[in-house]
Amino acid sequence: MPHRLITRQDQLEELCTHIREAGIVGFDTEFVAEYYYRPRLCLLQFATPDRLTAIDPFEVDDLSPWWELMTDSETTVVVHGGREEVRFCHQITGQLPQRLVDVQIVEGLLSRGYPLSYTNLVQRVVGDRLKSHETRTEWRRRPLTSQQVDYALDDVRHLIRIWECQQEMLSEHGRSDWAEVEVARFIEESTSNGNGEPWRRLSGVHRLSRRALGCIRELFEWRERLAEQQDRPVRGVLRDDLLVEVAKRQPRSRDDVTAIRGMQRRDYAKFAQDLLDCVERAAALSDKELPAKSPPRPTVTQNEVLGKMLSIALAQRCAECGISTTLVGTNADLQELVRWYLSGRKPENAPRLAEGWRGEVCGDLLGDVLAGKVALRIVDPAADAPLRFERLDS
Numbered sequence: 001m002p003h004r005l006i007t008r009q010d011q012l013e014e015l016c017t018h019i020r021e022a023g024i025v026g027f028d029t030e031f032v033a034e035y036y037y038r039p040r041l042c043l044l045q046f047a048t049p050d051r052l053t054a055i056d057p058f059e060v061d062d063l064s065p066w067w068e069l070m071t072d073s074e075t076t077v078v079v080h081g082g083r084e085e086v087r088f089c090h091q092i093t094g095q096l097p098q099r100l101v102d103v104q105i106v107e108g109l110l111s112r113g114y115p116l117s118y119t120n121l122v123q124r125v126v127g128d129r130l131k132s133h134e135t136r137t138e139w140r141r142r143p144l145t146s147q148q149v150d151y152a153l154d155d156v157r158h159l160i161r162i163w164e165c166q167q168e169m170l171s172e173h174g175r176s177d178w179a180e181v182e183v184a185r186f187i188e189e190s191t192s193n194g195n196g197e198p199w200r201r202l203s204g205v206h207r208l209s210r211r212a213l214g215c216i217r218e219l220f221e222w223r224e225r226l227a228e229q230q231d232r233p234v235r236g237v238l239r240d241d242l243l244v245e246v247a248k249r250q251p252r253s254r255d256d257v258t259a260i261r262g263m264q265r266r267d268y269a270k271f272a273q274d275l276l277d278c279v280e281r282a283a284a285l286s287d288k289e290l291p292a293k294s295p296p297r298p299t300v301t302q303n304e305v306l307g308k309m310l311s312i313a314l315a316q317r318c319a320e321c322g323i324s325t326t327l328v329g330t331n332a333d334l335q336e337l338v339r340w341y342l343s344g345r346k347p348e349n350a351p352r353l354a355e356g357w358r359g360e361v362c363g364d365l366l367g368d369v370l371a372g373k374v375a376l377r378i379v380d381p382a383a384d385a386p387l388r389f390e391r392l393d394s
Helices: 009-022 064-070 083-093 103-110 118-125 146-157 159-173 176-191 210-230 240-249 254-258 272-283 301-321 331-342 356-370
Strands: 024-032 040-047 052-055 076-079 100-102 374-378 387-391
Touching (some): 009 024, 009 052, 024 159, 040 146, 083 176, 100 103, 103 118, 103 159, 118 159, 159 176, 176 356, 210 272, 301 356, 331 356, 356 374
Parallel strands (some): 024 076, 076 100
Antiparallel strands (some): 040 052
């Protein structure tokens, strides 16, 4: 008889054999993130067409049979908002899922609801109402209660059914390729470090001098190493704003460090020498070794006006297509499109809204709006899509 909560290695291996034979599995995890450098895995939940079960990672040491399944090319893994599940997989195996489906993303390609919660998605697609009494539960505590396990298993109970319904709709609308591309992009973004210099994303860094940038880089890397060593959140070591302030002031003594407002706390002041060492290392860098200045942020007024105009056009097109505006493009994406258009529309620098399925949905339209080739007119204020695009005579 299948086990509801797996606590032994042989039970895990038998489950993985079953999943491999089924070829599809709904997957979710429960984890605690706020106290650790990386989220701590506390429970894994699985649903196949025939089984509903969870694995206690505090009891089962070797989860590699499951991670091997998640990264193979045969097993479809269905998740909802699965960013952390993808990250767990990548951190543990160094590989990416090969056949992942995220029903939250797919729903954004089929309706205007994105990001839709799992509870609301289940109600919309399956018609079932889920209970949510354990949202603030302490997943690290053992033994797990029956109510906790029930709640966790509900998170995967309907995943396969939802995906089956979505598959039919994707095929009907000719959007199956869109889903494949978008989930692949989601996986890549979930596991990448952006531009490779995460310290540049700190607030206020773009105003620093090159010497201060060298300092903030040293400080950021020091904080990252210490947080990993102590297995604690990076911002629990030292706040972002204090890192930037230290880089800006570049203190030369302990008194200089503690003169910074907020550094008087005992758990911060104890790092004074570490901070001074970072400042000293940055001071020893040659000009060639210093980071380049961050590019200035665009402040052109017409870009903002054009971006707002495009936002209206994008919302209208998405309403016509029955697709989520939030998933198609953000305000930042629209600003990027405006800058690309004004700078000559070089194909090699094409923004996201001008390529792939997004280009099919709205790329030509947004380009025509910028070129003054179409006008927008209100035709029915009460309609879901209240506007109409009208092409202007040349």
